[in-house]
Amino acid sequence: MNKTLKGWKDIPIAGVCWKPATQYLTGDWKTFKPIHDAEKCTKCLLCPMICPDSAIKWNQTNEEIEFDYDFCKGCGICANECPADAIKMVREGGE
Amino acid sequence: MTTTSWKPTAKEIVEKAELFTSGHRACAGCGPAIALRQVMKATRGPTIVTNATGCMEVVSTIYPYTAWKVPWIHTAFENVAANASGIEAALKAMKRKGRLAHENIDVIAFAGDGGTFDIGIQALSGAVERGHDFLYVLYDNEAYMNTGIQRSGSTPHGASTTTSPAGRVIPGKLQYKKPIADIMVAHEIPYVATASIAYWQDLLVKARRGLETEGPAFMHIFTPCPRGWRYDTSKTIEIARLGVETCIFPLWETIDGEYNLSPQSKIFALKPERKKKISGYLKMQRRFKHLFRPKFKHVIDEIQHRVDERWNRLLKRCNMTQSD
């Protein structure tokens, strides 16, 4: 029996969830990762709208697109759709 | 009903908090996950979400984790519209009795095509007939993906699934897709819309309209699935866009029963030469791979024929005709 898991007296009733999914990192699923070219980027903001994993953030302070590799699963939609060709996919552990 | 004047800018939307967060376990390149994110970006205030059993329910709430920042409940597969009915009834009663802290709480029901076209259609039909005030969002990935790609009433003609496999004799699914959005229009509900994740602004505006609608609103969102449609994960948006460009999934809405073609589809009514052939769309997806064998090539023509037929019928409903 797994002793690290909580017992029935220590969890909320009815299966109410007690951890946000943001504590569950999905970033290690990827084999390819997106690399952002700030030079080419026109900041059209399409990529954060179409990322299935909310892994592309708009940094309001420095007004830049940022990738959250903790959650990016490497699907490549952003690179495929970028109208400015500012995102390319490279193999994990590569560039 | 009134139509929203809300025209969200990309900046406004990316700066808005994520109510459906990272850390969900949808497959890489998941179309439905994009749809949920986009719909949740269109919310206007306090919202309760209910989900039918299906991919999005499973991937977003693997105990003890949840990807939801709003109150959320799942009960079963065939009954999400009844969930919404109960939530809405409770809010009404509690408000009447002065036991509700909010002036208004919106209710959104999410379900896949299995939960909508097939097992859930009774509860859906009943809920909208009763006129509950909620937005029903169908994320359509055209098969039972959660259980391993079995055919549904939404699976298109010719697609190979695990229960409509392309064999030596039978070329995938024999039947055509059920026109679910038209069925919902026939219920004479105030708002019905089709939307595509490839056109986020159109989708968000429609979702907001659905939320603002007093009474039941229904949204049918086209959400390609890389796993079930068998294409590279990077192509989800490209295929979603191609669905609109080929007119196999045109974008429209009905407000109080009046059909209006959305601009993304209207272009193909005005300039029919821009409408793309269905074969290119089929070619991109390996669920249709067998149709390119000589023996089954006629199926592609059949599909094209049915797409054109449905498109022309839609144009008539929108008081437009294609001039080809």
Add this chain to the structure above:
Amino acid sequence: MAVAQQKTLAMNGDEAVALAVKQSDVDVVAAYPITPQTIIVERLSEYVANGEVETEFVCTESEHSALTACLAASATGARTFTASASAGLALMHEILYVTSGCRAPVVMAIANRALSAPINIHCDHSDSMVERDSCWIQIYAENSQETYDSMIQSFRIAEHLQVLLPVMVCLDAFVLSHTLENVQILADETVRKFVGVRQFPLVMGHEGKEVPFKLDPNNPITMGPLDLHDYYFEHKRQQEEAMKIAPRIIKEIHEEFSRISGRKYGNGLIEAYRLEDADIATVCVGSTAGTTKTVVDHLRTKGTKAGLLRLRTFRPLPLTEIMGALENVKALAIMDRSNSFGGSGGPIYHEIRHSMYDAPTHPHIVNYIYGLGGRDMPPTTILNIYKDLQEILQTKKVKRDVQFAGVRQ
């Protein structure tokens, strides 16, 4: 607390249910009509149409949606009620488990009716007995008065913070649902005060704080997630714990109610009728107990030491109470108004027999399946059962352990 003022009204069991719902400040009723429960939803519809209640009435397109809507409304914070029977309850089957699993304190009245096929609208307990494993508290009423009283108590039991389980109040089809009886009615304000306003326990949510257990935009929680082999079992264990606590709560609420109504049904879990010195006894649930009491009285005038044990709750099953009540009985007949086909007798028989295993002395136990599809259970048939018990008492032998009472050969 003094017994509150009451008035007597002639009404059938269904009307008694509807009145109790009306008085109990219910927020949402979602239901679908089915004989013999229909009068309940009809009366409730009238209360709504006449503006006599603030309840939201949702007339769903199926029982499946009716219970779903109650469950979701309950999760949103509402007090909810539905009613069903037979095929309707069977259609709800899936959602019965979801309701208890979501710990939604829905209250439901069941007008116990036979299951098809062949289709039959009359009384037996097949419909609710098959749901005994669904983690719903089951209360079986003997008459319309008890139906009314049990309904009011049920909202308190279901919503009790240590219980939080749905409750079904079972009343026999037609025998109770459609038969006029004098029923003592409490004043609206007395009932309203007794049931109170629904409270919510605090649960640890996903934002690192304890929040009320309901769907509230100010404190979002996630209910009904995908729960795998790592935690599902623990959640089921929690449900069993709630069922273990329930008997004490049911007794307390029954006792509290008796103080305002002046009415008691045994200890709230079981009713022992002339059992203290009984040599022979029967065990049953529902309206048959009323007829049986008459038979027991008759036998007592003849000097026969006969008794009756009526189970008011079948879930939770009050094992200790049952064993205590039956400890001196030497021959026992268990009456089941449903059958477990291919098993060894009916469900009540299985469980009583099981509970007697640990008793210091074992009575002879026989099972009678009776009254299926509304087959009448007249005093003469019950008298014959007691005669059989007398024979067993004398011969110390059981000829057949499972028999069918009232079926033609």
